[in-house]
Amino acid sequence: MVHELVSDAQRADYERHGAVCLRAVFDDAWIAKLRAGFEHNLSHPSDRASLFFGDAMGFVGLRDSETRGAYTGRDDLATAPRFMNDVDNWRAVPAYEEFLFHSPVAELAARVMGSAKANLLLQDVMMKAAGADQPTPWHQDAPSQPFQGDQSCAVWIPLDPVAREHNIEYVAGSHRWAEAYLQLDVADPEAHYGPGVAAFRQTPDINAHRDDHEILGWDVEPGDCIVHHGYVLHGAPGNAAVQRRRTFIARWTGDDIRYHGSKQRQLRPEYPDCRLKDGAPMDSDTFPVIWRA
Numbered sequence: 536m537v538h539e540l541v542s543d544a545q546r547a548d549y550e551r552h553g554a555v556c557l558r559a560v561f562d563d564a565w566i567a568k569l570r571a572g573f574e575h576n577l578s579h580p581s582d583r584a585s586l587f588f589g590d591a592m593g594f595v596g597l598r599d600s601e602t603r604g605a606y607t608g609r610d611d612l613a614t615a616p617r618f619m620n621d622v623d624n625w626r627a628v629p630a631y632e633e634f635l636f637h638s639p640v641a642e643l644a645a646r647v648m649g650s651a652k653a654n655l656l657l658q659d660v661m662m663k664a665a666g667a668d669q670p671t672p673w674h675q676d677a678p679s680q681p682f683q684g685d686q687s688c689a690v691w692i693p694l695d696p697v698a699r700e701h702n703i704e705y706v707a708g709s710h711r712w713a714e715a716y717l718q719l720d721v722a723d724p725e726a727h728y729g730p731g732v733a734a735f736r737q738t739p740d741i742n743a744h745r746d747d748h749e750i751l752g753w754d755v756e757p758g759d760c761i762v763h764h765g766y767v768l769h770g771a772p773g774n775a776a777v778q779r780r781r782t783f784i785a786r787w788t789g790d791d792i793r794y795h796g797s798k799q800r801q802l803r804p805e806y807p808d809c810r811l812k813d814g815a816p817m818d819s820d821t822f823p824v825i826w827r828a
């Protein structure tokens with residue numbers, strides 16, 4: 536059977552590799568909306584944002600109001616930072632909320648995961664300026680997220696064309712290695728956290744052994760997306776392109792996922808407004824069900 540959004544062959548690719556690229560699934564109007572939201576977000580970053588300016592390494596975290604005041608409402612933020620990452624902005628940026636609740640993204644995530652529902656786990660955005668040379672180190676997503684279970688994914692949506700050589704890439708099949716690796720610290724790309732957590736192993740040096748693995752990556756255009764599994768190892772080179780690389784990333788959980796705040800506490804504070812108990816299904820205001828079969 537070929538479903539409107541995701542074919543059986545694409546789903547099988549995702550199961551086998553841990554990542555699949557879907558072509559032309561979001562129309563121009565959705566991409567225009569996300570881009571408008573993104574530009575607003577860049578000039579009004581939240582207190583969870585990390586910004587990186589100039590050539591020297593060093594991120595500006597916007598957690599305190601004085602720093603945030605200095606970076607809010609500045610038009611030059613659309614182009615000035617070399618790197619920007621912000622998290623969970625959808626309640627403040629209507630274009631993001633509209634996209635998450637009314638575009639095909641939630642159904643698409645559920646179909647790829649083979650789930651009868653999609654809970655929104657979180658949303659984030661990332662911008663790498665033209666020539667920004669920080670790589671995204673190899674990492675997995677799920678070990679630092681507050682749940683247990685298999686059905687979790689990220690829908691990684693480019694808002695600019697990205698050539699394969701500048702793009703995110705994946706170690707095919709690594710989502711089935713049954714390992715949880717040390718977690719990436721986005722605010723400090725040289726650092727990982729979680730070394731005190733016994734369950735976490737040192738992340739393998741994929742770059743030194745690329746030939747031992749099948750590495751997947753794609754040229755992508757706005758309208759395409761890549762869906763990747765929460766446990767697949769992934770990373771990205773710096774952006775040596777002449778164009779900045781903006782991405783909107785929506786992260787989802789499916790049927791078999793249960794909340795696990797005590798796992799989250801090993802790494803960072805739990806979601807402050809979350810009232811779920813360990814072992815509960817994710818369905819809640821914090822992790823809303825956006826699509827159900």
Ligand SMILES: O=C(O)CCC(=O)C(=O)O
Pocket residue numbers: 661671676689691703769770771782784
């Ligand atoms: O786009 C990138 O450079 C990294 C994105 C990433 O790690 C993710 O979406 O989980």
